[in-house]
Amino acid sequence: MAIIRFTLNGKPQSVDVAPEMPLLWVLRDTLGLTGTKFGCGMAICGACTVHIDGQALRSCSVQARTVAGKHVVTIEGLSTDGSHPVQKAWVEKDVPQCGYCQSGQIMGAAAMLAKNPKPSDADIDEVMKFYICRCGTYQDIRAAIHRAAELQAKGGVG
Amino acid sequence: MNSSRRGFLKSTTAGAAGLVIGFYLPERNELAAQATAAAIPARVNAWVRIGTDDSVTLMIHKSEMGQGTVTSLSQLLAEELECDWKKVRTEFPPIDPAFGLQGVFGSQSIRTGWGPLRTAGAQAHDLLIRAAAERWAIDKAECHAANGVIGNTVNASKLTFGQVAEAAAKLTPSANVPLKMPAQFKLIGKSIPRLDTRDKVTGATKFGIDVRVPGMVYAAVARCPVFGGKVVSFDAAKAKAIAGVKDAVQISNGVAVIADSTWAAFAGAKALEIKWDEGPNAAFSTAGNRKTFTEQTTQPGVSARKVGNGKAALAGAAKEINAVYEAPFLAHAPMEPLNCVAHVRADGCDVWASTQMQTGIAGVARQLTGLPPDKITIHSQYMGGGFGRRSGTDFASEAIEIAKAIKVPVKVTWSRENDIQNGLYRPASVTRFAGGLDAEGWPLVLAANIACPPMGGGGSFGGGRGGGVDSTSVEGIADLRYAIPHMQVDYHSVTGGIPTTYWRAVGYTQNTFFGESFLDELAAAGGKDPLEVRRRLLAGVPRLLGVLNLAAEKAGWEKPLPAGHHRGVAVVNNIGSFTAQVAEVSVTAGKLKVHKVVCATDCGQVVNPAIIEQQLRSAIVFGLSAALKGELTIEAGRIQQGNFHQYDVVRMDETPSVEVHIVPSTEAPGGMGEAGVPTIAPAVCNAIFAATGKRIRRLPIQAQDLA
Numbered sequence: 001m002a003i004i005r006f007t008l009n010g011k012p013q014s015v016d017v018a019p020e021m022p023l024l025w026v027l028r029d030t031l032g033l034t035g036t037k038f039g040c041g042m043a044i045c046g047a048c049t050v051h052i053d054g055q056a057l058r059s060c061s062v063q064a065r066t067v068a069g070k071h072v073v074t075i076e077g078l079s080t081d082g083s084h085p086v087q088k089a090w091v092e093k094d095v096p097q098c099g100y101c102q103s104g105q106i107m108g109a110a111a112m113l114a115k116n117p118k119p120s121d122a123d124i125d126e127v128m129k130f131y132i133c134r135c136g137t138y139q140d141i142r143a144a145i146h147r148a149a150e151l152q153a154k155g156g157v158g
Numbered sequence: 159m160n161s162s163r164r165g166f167l168k169s170t171t172a173g174a175a176g177l178v179i180g181f182y183l184p185e186r187n188e189l190a191a192q193a194t195a196a197a198i199p200a201r202v203n204a205w206v207r208i209g210t211d212d213s214v215t216l217m218i219h220k221s222e223m224g225q226g227t228v229t230s231l232s233q234l235l236a237e238e239l240e241c242d243w244k245k246v247r248t249e250f251p252p253i254d255p256a257f258g259l260q261g262v263f264g265s266q267s268i269r270t271g272w273g274p275l276r277t278a279g280a281q282a283h284d285l286l287i288r289a290a291a292e293r294w295a296i297d298k299a300e301c302h303a304a305n306g307v308i309g310n311t312v313n314a315s316k317l318t319f320g321q322v323a324e325a326a327a328k329l330t331p332s333a334n335v336p337l338k339m340p341a342q343f344k345l346i347g348k349s350i351p352r353l354d355t356r357d358k359v360t361g362a363t364k365f366g367i368d369v370r371v372p373g374m375v376y377a378a379v380a381r382c383p384v385f386g387g388k389v390v391s392f393d394a395a396k397a398k399a400i401a402g403v404k405d406a407v408q409i410s411n412g413v414a415v416i417a418d419s420t421w422a423a424f425a426g427a428k429a430l431e432i433k434w435d436e437g438p439n440a441a442f443s444t445a446g447n448r449k450t451f452t453e454q455t456t457q458p459g460v461s462a463r464k465v466g467n468g469k470a471a472l473a474g475a476a477k478e479i480n481a482v483y484e485a486p487f488l489a490h491a492p493m494e495p496l497n498c499v500a501h502v503r504a505d506g507c508d509v510w511a512s513t514q515m516q517t518g519i520a521g522v523a524r525q526l527t528g529l530p531p532d533k534i535t536i537h538s539q540y541m542g543g544g545f546g547r548r549s550g551t552d553f554a555s556e557a558i559e560i561a562k563a564i565k566v567p568v569k570v571t572w573s574r575e576n577d578i579q580n581g582l583y584r585p586a587s588v589t590r591f592a593g594g595l596d597a598e599g600w601p602l603v604l605a606a607n608i609a610c611p612p613m614g615g616g617g618s619f620g621g622g623r624g625g626g627v628d629s630t631s632v633e634g635i636a637d638l639r640y641a642i643p644h645m646q647v648d649y650h651s652v653t654g655g656i657p658t659t660y661w662r663a664v665g666y667t668q669n670t671f672f673g674e675s676f677l678d679e680l681a682a683a684g685g686k687d688p689l690e691v692r693r694r695l696l697a698g699v700p701r702l703l704g705v706l707n708l709a710a711e712k713a714g715w716e717k718p719l720p721a722g723h724h725r726g727v728a729v730v731n732n733i734g735s736f737t738a739q740v741a742e743v744s745v746t747a748g749k750l751k752v753h754k755v756v757c758a759t760d761c762g763q764v765v766n767p768a769i770i771e772q773q774l775r776s777a778i779v780f781g782l783s784a785a786l787k788g789e790l791t792i793e794a795g796r797i798q799q800g801n802f803h804q805y806d807v808v809r810m811d812e813t814p815s816v817e818v819h820i821v822p823s824t825e826a827p828g829g830m831g832e833a834g835v836p837t838i839a840p841a842v843c844n845a846i847f848a849a850t851g852k853r854i855r856r857l858p859i860q861a862q863d864l865a
Binding site for chain 2: 024038076082090101134135139
C-alpha cells in the first residue's frame with residue numbers, strides 16, 4: 001500500500017492503495033466515483049477513459065502510482081452540471097441508449113475537441129473508432145461531436 | 159389494484175437504492191418510522207406515485223437496457239394520466255404481482271404495455287379527478303385535468319394532482335375507464351427526448367455494477383474453462399497472498415475470491431490453483447460440432463412446416479439449387495460486464511442487479527435461500543446493455559450463493575474474459591436448403607433442414623418446444639411469408655454442449671440470413687431481379703410488401719449507383735413488425751465497405767419515432783458486428799476468444815450511414831428492439847453477391863469470401 005496524492009476533478013485527493021492498482025478501480029471502488037466504467041480491462045473499449053493532464057487515457061491500464069502529482073478529470077468533473085459543450089451536444093442529439101459506454105465516449109470526444117476544435121468525419125472516426133458502443137450509437141456520436149464543435153466555437157466551454 | 163402499505167414501502171425503498179450511492183436498505187420498521195405521510199408520494203396505483211409537491215413517479219416494470227422503456231412506457235402512462243411531463247421521474251419497482259412477469263425480452267415492452275399501461279394511466283387519472291370532484295362536491299364530469307392540474311368547470315377553481323393524490327389513493331379504482339382516441343394523443347407518437355439521457359451524459363446513472371452497499375465486499379469467480387466442469391480441489395494460498403484478498407470459497411460453479419476491491423478479486427481469481435473435473439464437454443470443438451450438425455441436416459428431421467408437396471415437389475422442378483449455410487456461436491458482450499450485488503440474511507435477501515429477468519431472479523433467490531417471496535427484494539438497476547444475455551439468471555444465482563456463504567453483502571463482477579468464456583451463447587447452427595424453380599424461373603420449392611440447439615437452452619427459457627420443434631430455432635425459416643407453392647422445413651434439436659440463451663432477435667439472427675440469402679440464390683438461378691422475386695412472392699402480405707417497396711424506393715433501387723457500389727435487399731416479419739433493408743456496399747481489392755443502409759419498418763402504431771430510429775440504427779450495427787466479425791471458436795471444450803481484441807465488434811469507422819423510414823399505421827404496436835437485426839447480414843451478403851458474384855453461406859464474412 002502507498003499514499004498517492006493527485007488532483008481529482010480540481011480538488012486535492014489522496015488515496016492509500018496498492019500502487020499498481022489501476023486508476024479505474026481506485027476511482028470506482030476506493031473513491032466511489034462510478035461514472036467511469038469498466039468494460040474490458042485491456043484498454044480496448046474506452047469505457048474507462050479519463051483525462052490525465054488533459055490527455056484521454058484508459059484508466060483500466062493506468063497504475064495508481066503513475067498519477068501521483070497529476071490532474072485527473074473524470075466524467076463527474078468534466079462539468080459540475082452537464083454544461084460542457086460535449087455533454088450539451090449529447091443531450092441535444094439524445095445520443096445514449098444503454099449509456100454505459102458514454103462516459104468514455106464523452107471524455108474521448110472532449111479531449112479530441114480540445115486539440116482539434118473543428119474535426120472532419122474522418123478526424124472523428126480516427127479517434128473514436130477506438131471506443132466501443134454495443135448499442136451502435138456511433139452515427140449519433142459523430143453528429144453530436146460536430147454539434148459540440150459548434151457549441152465550443154460559440155464559446156460554450158463549460 | 160393493490161395499494162397495500164407494504165408494497166408501497168418496498169417500492170419507495172427500491173427507488174432510493176437506485177439513486178443514492180451507499181444507500182442501505184433499512185429494516186422495514188425503521189423505514190416505516192421514517193415514512194411520514196408528507197415525505198412519501200401517494201401510491202395512486204401500481205404504476206403511479208404522486209407527491210404533495212406534484213412530483214410524478216412512474217414505475218417502469220420493464221427495465222431499461224437502452225431500448226427506451228423508461229421513456230416510451232412513461233409516454234403510455236402519462237398520455238392518459240395527463241400529468242406534467244416535465245415533472246415525470248421513473249423508478250424500477252420491486253417484484254409486484256400487479257405488474258405480471260417482470261422481465262424484458264422478445265421486444266415485448268410496448269406490445270404488452272400498450273393496453274395495460276394506458277389503462278393504468280387512465281385509471282390513475284380517473285381516481286385523481288374523482289378525488290377532486292369529491293373535494294368540490296361536484297360531478298366528475300365537471301372536472302377536467304391537463305398538465306397535472308384539475309380544473310373545476312363550475313367555478314374555475316383548481317387543484318393540483320399533488321393536492322388530491324392522497325385522497326385519490328384511498329378511492330376504489332373504476333373497472334372501466336375510457337382511453338383516448340389516437341387523434342387525441344399528445345405524447346404517444348411524438349419523438350419526446352429520452353428521460354434517461356441527462357444522467358447518462360454526466361455519469362450519474364447507476365448501473366448494476368455501480369451499486370455500493372455499506373459493508374460490501376467484492377468477489378470474482380474462477381469458473382471451469384470447460385462448460386459443465388466441476389471443482390475437484392483448489393489451493394488459494396497464492397490468491398490470499400495478494401493484498402486485499404480476504405478469502406476464497408467454493409461454490410457450485412467454481413471458486414469465488416472475496417476481496418476489498420474488484421481489482422484484488424480479479425487478481426485473486428487468476429491466482430487460484432484449481433484442479434477441475436472437466437466433465438463430458440472436455441473434447442468439444444467447433445470443427446467437430448460443425449461436422450455433426452452438417453451430417454444431421456442430411457437426415458429427415460421433425461417437421462416444422464409443410465406446404466404443398468414439400469420437398470417431394472423438387473422432382474417436378476425445372477431447376478434445382480442446393481446450398482448449406484452456417485452460423486457460429488456468439489457471445490452477447492454487453493458493455494457492462496455481468497455483475498450482481500447480493501445480501502442474504504436469516505430474515506431476508508436483497509439482490510441488486512441489472513437484469514432482464516427480475517421474476518426469474520426472485521425465483522432463484524427463493525430456491526437458494528428458502529426464504530418466502532415477501533422476504534426477497536430485487537432492486538432493478540439500469541443495464542449497460544443486455545441483448546438477451548441478462549435474461550439469464552446465472553450471474554445472480556452465483557452472487558446469491560456467495561452471499562449466503564459469506565453472510566455480508568457482496569458484489570460479484572465478471573471480467574470481460576469471464577463474459578466471453580463462461581457465459582451463455584447464441585448457438586451455432588447449420589441449415590441445408592434445396593430449392594426448385596418452375597419453367598419460367600420462379601421459385602417453386604423451398605426445403606430447409608435445420609440443425610440448431612434449442613435457442614433458450616441455458617437461460618431462463620425452456621426453449622419453446624412444441625411437437626419436438628424448438629420454435630425459436632426455426633423462426634425466420636419456418637415462418638417465411640413467401641408464397642412459394644411447396645415448402646418444407648425439418649428440424650434437428652441437436653445439443654452442442656454449450657449453454658445457450660436468447661441473443662437479440664433469437665432464431666432470426668441466423669435463420670433470416672440463411673433464408674433471405676437462399677431466396678436471393680433462387681432469384682439469381684432464375685435470372686430474376688431479387689426485388690422483383692420478393693415483390694411477386696409477397697403480394698399477399700401487404701405490410702411486408704409495403705416496407706419492401708418503401709425501402710426499395712428510398713434506396714432508389716432502379717437508379718444507378720456510384721461505380722463499384724452494389725445493392726442487396728432483405729426482409730423480415732418478426733416480433734410483430736415488418737422490416738426491409740437495402741444495403742449499399744463496395745468490395746475493392748478484397749475490402750468490404752458497407753456505405754449505406756436504407757431501412758423501412760412497419761411496426762404498427764408508434765409510441766416514440768426517435769427511439770424507433772435509434773433502435774434500428776442500433777440493431778443494424780449489432781447485426782453487422784455479427785456478420786463481419788462475430789465468431790467464437792471452441793477447442794478442447796474451451797472458448798478460444800477472451801476479450802474484444804479477439805471478439806471484435808463494429809467500430810465507428812465501419813458504421814454505415816443508416817436511413818430509417820417508418821410506415822404510418824393504425825395497427826397494434828409491434829416490437830422494435832429486435833426488428834432491425836435479422837436483415838442486415840443478408841442485405842449485405844446479397845449486395846456482396848451483386849458485387850462479386852460470390853455467395854456467402856457462412857458467417858462471419860471471411861477475407862477469402864471477398865477476394
